[in-house]
Amino acid sequence: MSEILKNYVGGEWIAGRGDGTPLRDPVTGEELARVSSEGLDLDKAFDFARTKGGTALRDRTYAERAALLGDVAKALQAKRDDYYAISIANSGTTKADSGMDIEGAIFTLSYYAKLGASLGDAKVLLDGDVTSLSKDGSFRAQHILTPTRGLALFINAFNFPAWGLWEKAAPALLSGVPVIIKPATATAWLTQRMVADVIAAGVLPEGALSVVCGSAAGLLDRVQAFDVVSFTGSADTAAKLRAHPAFVSRAARLNIEADSLNSALLGLDASPGSGAFDGFISEVAREMTIKSGQKCTAIRRAFVPAAHFDAAAEALRAKLAKITVGNPRNETVRMGSLVSRDQHTSVKAGIDALRRETELLFDGSATPLVDADPEVSACVAPHLLGLRDGEASAVHDVEVFGPVATLIAYRDEAHAIDLARRGGGSLVASVFSDDEGQLAHFAVALADTHGRVHAVSPAVAKTQTGHGNVMPQSLHGGPGRAGGGEELGGLRALNFYHRRAAIQAPSGALDLLPKAAAK
Template sequence: MSELLLNHLAGRPQAGSGPGTALSDPVLGTELARVDATGLDLREGFAFVREQAGAALRAMTYAQRAALLASIVKVLQANRDRYFEISTANSGTVKNDTAIDVDGGIYTLGFYAKLGAGLGERRHLLDGEAVALARDGSFQSQHLLVPTRGVALFINAFNFPAWGLWEKAGPALLSGVPVIVKPATATAWLTQRMVMDVIDAGILPAGALSVVCGSSAGLLDALQPFDVVSFTGSADTAAILRSHPAIVRGATRINIEADSVNSALLLPGEAPGSDAFELLVKEAAREMTQKAGQKCTAIRRIFVPEALYGAAAEAISARLAKTTVGNPRNEGVRMGSLVSRAQLAAVREGLAMLQRHAQVLHEGAAHALVDADPAVACCVGPTLLGARDPDSTRAVHDVEVFGPVATLLPYRDAAHALALVRRGQGSLVCSVYGSDPAALGAAARELADSHGRVHVVAPEVAASHTGHGNVMPQSLHGGPGRAGGGEELGGARALNFYHRRAAVQAGAGVQSTLA
């Protein structure tokens, strides 16, 4: 039997009492490790983290906690090569895709280390200016942000085991809130290894960073009102979490990132082969194949004017045809595998559902696997679908296939295009392509209410834009409606989730002590 990865809770390593769940190489099919959380005393663990680690973190200033983040960055950088090996083995990702996860996580953590250093030797933040409550100004109201006296519980998704940890943990630890992360079982190895490396380095107070691998059973039962929960995953699981008594009765704060049928939109007035047209084609193909389409921000629907439907189908298909799929250890492979057999089955099922409502423009099955056994490897080629009647084809707006699949859809005019994009019922991101600044700005404003991020690409930013699917710590990540209604990152805004806001009403003398 392979190694059983240890949990770390209540300030100490702990093994589960069960046989564990196997983590497998999705390309070779071999067992890599096992995880198990059976028998852990979660209430004791949460209490230790909440009381011991929380108090230790809150005793520090923002600048001191920022220095801890900077030290963590050094530890992660020193072990980067090992993380790449684990990602290749457990997630089936090629090097460039691993870099998005590992290096993206390190970059985000470094961003919050620098941001925190600028907050200085403070233990609370001011929210706005003091306002007078008395005519003579002798009695005032000042809003404060103070760290919540609880635990930050992260229930993370399988697709970003590194970035998904640090984009949440950075703001939480900087805020003075200890972290317990429950990674998705299928790819838990990388998260567990990173957490253990940081703990072994002795950077943080005992219990400030914990990891529970295996089943999530009982985790929410251990929550208390001043704890916070951040979840990334399916809308079905999110609904279950929202109905838990800790959330419903205890008002434990929860942030959710769920399903998202993201869009790419080419505005009217562009010709085949124009700069804007080519930018959309390039980005659509990249988003379909990067991390084998396993990104919450990946493009799922591609909207083009009716007259450009054929040209777009041909151009995107031509790019996809060049994508080599298979074993990420082979230098010639550009797209690796899905993360598990379960995910492979889910993608095949979703693709079959969409194919009942759309035609295949580029067949993923036409891609021969490189250095991988089709009977074992969880690999699928990129598939581009098309539906000429997007108004009546409801499934393409409702079904998210979490893999290398997207659907091309034509529109009549700008108003029709915007209405179709909104059929996604709230998304994480929409990218808009064109060459007219006024039209691009108008589209961005119109789509802002239904998206967490609108990514506008014109020819002048062809070499500098950060990419439709890349989540930058400076910008908000999250989305309304079916995307979960949550918000993460966005620079200093990320700290709000881990703070409590209160108004202090007092005289000017007391108010002066709060500055």
Template sequence: MSTELLANHVANQWTCGSGTPTPLFDPVLGTELVRVDATGLDLAAAFHFAREQGGAQLRALSYRQRAALLTAVGQVLQANRDAYYDISTANSGTVRNDSAIDVDGGIYTLGYYAKLGESLGDRHFLVDGEAARLAKDPLFQSQHILTPTRGVALCINAFNFPSWGLWEKAAPALLSGVPVIIKPATATAWLSQRMVRDVLNAGILPPGALSIICGSSAGLLDQLQAFDVVSFTGSAQTAALIRSHPAVVQRSVRVNIEADSVNAALLLPSADSADSATALGLLAKEVAREMTVKAGQKCTAIRRVLVPAHLYDAAAQAIGAQLAKTTVGNPRNSAVRMGSLVSRAQKNTVEQGLSLLQAHTELLCDCRGMALLDADPAVASIVAPVLLGTRDPDANATVHEVEVFGPVATLMPCRDLAHALELIRRGQGSLVASLYGTDPAALAQTALELADSHGRVHVVSPDVAALHTGHGNVMPQSLHGGPGRAGGGEELGGVRALNFYHRRSALQASSAVLAQAIPAT
């Protein structure tokens, strides 16, 4: 593997940092891969160029024309897909199926928004609802519209999805006509940088439409102006710093946050033992999958598992049996089903969080004693799956507050449905909750009860056992985000994603003027 210094792309040119580079490592082998540095970049010029040059050229295009750009971007990425898989394996330590979630998920999201943009046609703004009459005479009306913001979208991404995290933000922004500056997490910036490099080298996008800065983010927020927007995925601590920055507090820069989330999975109580067994099987399979996919490094992964009290032991056995089938080790070995965490630093963080949870729980299934395949435990950033349990979740605040960002989940019993809902809400707002049962009426009622505190409620019943997309899998058609602790943000959700990159305004005028401004389609 190369140890090149990855260049940043700002103000329509590739530029290397002038400071001491940060090395990126293979989390399984421990070898150095590439280096990144953003020291000395002219950030003011970078933001100005993107805002004035990239933004103007994107806004001059219609939604249909911008959609064509997204299609072309997707074609470039598809052509280089194998290289992205190799980088994902080397820099993120993921098995092929997990790399697919990131790489192919990003390409799929681009394609989805390309098709959506085609359906929006040749307009340069969106119509929001019907015109409203403002006086007794219908001649004078108000029509709400959405126009692209005349600023930059600063997209700050987390380390776990260097491809999907990039394109699920960039696709709606570019389709909206807003230039994008990408700041990937340093530890896994290689994949993001390579994808952006391939797209820019293909000459698809207008100059300034897409930029990338790899390395330290110092000074980025200082460049923000009133009509810029920030889309952030990461820790609640960093989110708080962003929200308190003068650009946000004083200049009202719009911010979207997707942060920590102690997501829950709930097995609904049932009087029928056969139904309970069926639903328990569905839950056990999904919990094990969510614990092991991406080594549990997903903001949407299941962290708390709630079951009727009399099924606590059975659930522990069922989930443990699923976890026991998981082979862990070097993702280059085709027999391995779960790879590593992204770095030694992340491994240390997971182990510290796990120790904290263990002090308040019991060990139900500990796979850390299993042999790793083709991996040296002294070098590899691997933590095998661990299922914890607490029999008194009411008195155990820690399990509702601490998120271990790895292959760790905690099982807990509930007396009845009301008790379960109370426990789930102690997560203080989450990205997703999943429900498992066989009674459509009970599942529907419970889903509606949880909707106010979750961005997404994922319901798994026997009729969709082979169809559902997964508790933790984020689809562009559905909302991604959540209230409270989860950050209070909203991403994706089909055309809703474009709202963040537009400004809503009301045109108050005669029907003749409105007819000129908004021609009939």
């Protein structure tokens, strides 16, 4: 039996009891490690984080906490090679795909370190302008934001074990809120290792960062009114979380990022051979295959004018035919595996469900896997499906979390917008057009049902950041089935970890608020 990875709680490294749950290489099936949270003293762990970690963080200014983030980023940079090796082994991703997770994590930390430094020596944030409450202006109101006196519990998904931790932890720690991270079991090794390296570097105060590997049982039972919880995962699990007494009775804050049937839309003006058409094709193919389609922002539905359906199908087939699938250790492989055989089964079932309503435009499984046994590995080749009228229901309801997308024809602008909205709320939609007026029109029309609209013209073909790339400067989240949550977005991310209060006082007292908060 392989080693059981230890949990870090209450300022100690503790191995859970029992045999634990194995973590495997999704290409070879080899057991890599085990995790267990059985027997942990969760009451002690939560209390230690709130009191020891929270107090130490709140005693620092925003600029001082920003410096801590910079030190965390440096500690992680020194161990990059180790993280790539773990990612390739435990997630089955190519080096390039692993980089999206690892480098994205370090970039986000560095961004918030720089952003936090601009907040200076304050310990609270002023929110908006002073408002007069009296005719003579002597009695006024000022809203302020103070760090919540609780902890942040993160329950994360398997697809981004590095970035998924630090994109949440960076604004939490900058806000002065300690973090307990519960990574998805299947890929917990990378998260646990990063936490271990940061703890070993001694760059954070005791209790500021904890990790629980294994079962999440009992975690929500310890969540109190001033704690906050951020969840990334399925809509079914999110629904169960919402019903927990921590949120129903104790009114703790809950942020959710769930399922998302993201779209890419080709404008009516973008005919085959145009810059917008070529950009659309490249982006759809890229989003289908990067991280084997295991991204919450990946393109699942690609809308094209009906007149260009066959041309788009042929162009995508040509792109996808060049994708080699298999063992990411082989340098010829462009796309690695899914994260586990369970996901392999789920994706295959999802493809079958979509095929009942669609035609199969491209089936990459006709090409043999590279250095991978199809009976053992979790590799699934790209599948492109087609729908010529857009009126089927499954493509707007079933998210297949793998290298799968459906090309869908639309009649006119109103039809395209209606089809995109049928996703029920999504993280992101992309629009490709040569006409910037059309880009603006689609962007506004889609904004109410999407957390982000990514509009691309040929003028920004080389500078646009990518449909699926989540940048810390912009909002990450979406309404409806996407969870209704918000993350990142620059300083907006700090709102989740702060409490807003209105201070009603004489003008002189309001002027002294920053000084009072510094004590």
